[in-house]
């Protein structure tokens with residue numbers, strides 16, 4: 001019996017080469033990363049003058065900092081003298097001093113010291129010795145950079161993203177935790193594990209008994225895209241219809257199980273406050289209330305708990321707005337987010353050096369905290385998952401990644417067969433990626 005999943009036909013597909021070849025990675029380096037707005041950090045990481053973050057992408061490194069006047073600026077992290085990188089990681093500085101020959105730059109990127117400048121006979125101009133500026137924009141508390149000297153604004157670049165996601169007030173969220181993983185897969189393999197819901201039933205079976213309907217739909221939004229559960233008829237707290245189980249005897253228990261599982265296994269999207277509030281369901285809602293009411297009531301309990309702490313839920317974030325936005329967004333090219341009233345999960349993927357089989361993957365849990373109650377930022381880095389855990393749900397996702405990367409190199413695998421209903425975010429991603437690379 002013959003079987004081939006990779007015959008030539010019109011089904012949407014993505015070439016395996018796009019994930020595994022060094023040439024494709026090199027094209028991304030030349031034609032993608034220098035031409036897109038991308039998230040370098042969040043504003044709270046550079047809340048005070050002199051605080052800086054270096055953002056490395058491809059062969060480029062960018063310093064993002066806040067000046068004494070409070071402005072956010074970014075410039076290339078390279079000394080104009082002989083090319084030494086000026087800074088690494090994150091920190092706080094009054095000036096950036098090159099460790100090679102001592103040239104110094106202020107927070108505006110202006111050169112303030114050259115050793116023995118007379119040697120150049122007065123020929124050194126500001127344009128020669130100042131750091132090269134990079135464009136900066138902010139949205140939702142994120143600091144974006146764009147290496148193009150001019151071009152579309154961040155607002156134009158984001159297209160419909162703010163229309164759908166502004167109501168969540170990402171700018172009022174803060175890091176609950178910050179995890180950076182070095183993974184053995186292409187950056188797109190890592191990202192794509194988080195821009196479709198098709199994998200959930202198999203990869204995360206533990207959530208099926210109470211997640212409601214896990215069947216998703218997905219749509220392009222320009223070069224960005226989203227998925228949601230616009231056709232669902234099964235409320236959260238119920239078993240997924242895939243399990244073919246009877247409706248639950250007590251829907252409240254399923255809803256509490258949902259919040260507990262996310263708190264124990266992910267610690268993201270929902271806050272600890274949401275979980276504690278959901279436990280109050282048993283007291284405020286009678287057993288046998290109409291289907292769906294347990295989840296809505298749990299959300300209202302979460303809202304009241306947030307209000308009691310002085311932060312509340314975002315005013316514009318209503319159930320109607322949430323239904324419109326859907327559950328998940330891909331922000332082209334390398335970020336994804338799952339927003340909620342009280343927080344959000346955020347992902348950022350990048351290649352790691354010149355190896356198409358490796359990536360650097362950041363996972364950020366963002367939560368609405370009452371001012372002054374946010375935890376101190378601790379950036380945790382795992383250079384390998386060996387002996388480490390990112391929580392059960394993410395561990396399940398990560399377990400697929402290196403195996404996908406290996407599988408894509410099989411001589412029997414030429415292209416990925418992407419689900420046209422549930423994996424449109426991935427289809428749209430590659431369509432626009434290939435346009436940037438001038439392959440389409």
Ligand code: FES
Pocket residue numbers: 079080081082083084098099100101102103
């Ligand atoms: S390379 Fe920076 S001062 Fe020489």
Ligand SMILES: [Fe+2]
Pocket residue numbers: 193199200203204393397
């Ligand atoms: Fe997952």
